[in-house]
Amino acid sequence: MAMGAFLAGLLLSDSIYKHQIMAEIQPFSGLLLGLFFMSMGMSLNLLVIWDNPGVMFFAVSGLLVFKGIILLPLALAFGIGRLNSLALAQSEEFFLVLFALAFQVDLLSNLQFQQLLAVVVISMLATPFLAYFAQRLVRSGDSRIVAEESPTTAPIVIAGFGRVGRRIGEILDIAEKPYVALDSAADLVENGRADGLPVYFGDVRRPELLKSAGAANAQVIIVTLNDIEATEVLVSALRKTYPEKILYVRGHSLVQCLELRRLGAAGAVSENVEASLELARMALTTGGLTKSVGKRS
Numbered sequence: 050m051a052m053g054a055f056l057a058g059l060l061l062s063d064s065i066y067k068h069q070i071m072a073e074i075q076p077f078s079g080l081l082l083g084l085f086f087m088s089m090g091m092s093l094n095l096l097v098i099w100d101n102p103g104v105m106f107f108a109v110s111g112l113l114v115f116k117g118i119i120l121l122p123l124a125l126a127f128g129i130g131r132l133n134s135l136a137l138a139q140s141e142e143f144f145l146v147l148f149a150l151a152f153q154v155d156l157l158s159n160l161q162f163q164q165l166l167a168v169v170v171i172s173m174l175a176t177p178f179l180a181y182f183a184q185r186l187v188r189s190g191d192s193r194i195v196a197e198e199s200p201t202t203a204p205i206v207i208a209g210f211g212r213v214g215r216r217i218g219e220i221l222d223i224a225e226k227p228y229v230a231l232d233s234a235a236d237l238v239e240n241g242r243a244d245g246l247p248v249y250f251g252d253v254r255r256p257e258l259l260k261s262a263g264a265a266n267a268q269v270i271i272v273t274l275n276d277i278e279a280t281e282v283l284v285s286a287l288r289k290t291y292p293e294k295i296l297y298v299r300g301h302s303l304v305q306c307l308e309l310r311r312l313g314a315a316g317a318v319s320e321n322v323e324a325s326l327e328l329a330r331m332a333l334t335t336g337g338l339t340k341s342v343g344k345r346s
Contacts, residue, residue, distance in 0.1 A: 094167075
């Protein structure tokens with residue numbers, strides 16, 4: 050069951066519904082994860098560590114060094130920074146599941162299970178110290194290392210991928226600007242994915258979904274919903290959750306745009322007003338009307 054759940058997670062990670070799924074299961078994941086670690090902690094016999102401190106020390110040190118050596122070329126190959134191999138050198142909770150299953154089917158003795166469980170738990174307890182040490186190395190290193198560890202760009206999140214949202218995405222593609230789009234219409238998402246666009250299914254009014262899509266790391270959030278009330282609720286929630294983010298919103302009228310600006314939008318554009326202004330400009334530039342208007346002004 051554990052391996053099946055692991056493989057199912059791998060398959061869903063590439064699904065257009067992954068952000069919505071993460072938003073749905075987030076309240077349960079924290080509860081179940083805490084229950085899992087409590088059960089593993091209660092299964093650990095601390096006397097195993099007390100009776101064999103030297104063995105535990107060398108086992109944990111060997112695990113950290115061995116895994117760090119394996120992760121170092123992988124971190125460099127994927128461009129995530131060589132210091133991340135140090136921060137990720139600890140064991141994972143999946144080993145706890147594997148060792149527990151092996152113990153249940155008598156592949157491991159009770160002593161072997163307790164020793165392996167202790168090694169995994171101690172290595173996981175060392176994670177904050179490894180992360181702190183890696184951060185200290187980055188701060189004390191040269192500018193080249195700091196630049197290597199820091200992201201150069203942040204994505205743009207588009208909430209709503211209808212007619213307006215898709216056009217914005219096309220413009221961003223031309224400008225080679227990365228973005229992530231979200232929409233609750235499955236047909237729009239499937240059409241966008243068929244064209245190779247980074248659009249995912251989900252209700253953007255849920256803060257868990259936006260968090261899963263990377264709104265916390267985005268520089269700009271663009272809201273292009275058709276629902277007026279949903280747009281106002283979303284803008285108000287985004288301004289409270291991410292007060293430092295730049296919010297650009299599509300409005301349906303000048304009155305609504307003023308209300309969206311009051312709610313915290315950095316910019317609100319009315320499609321009706323913009324269309325009227327553009328049509329008027331085209332009319333004025335036809336037949337030399339621009340020159341006559343300029344003389345009157």
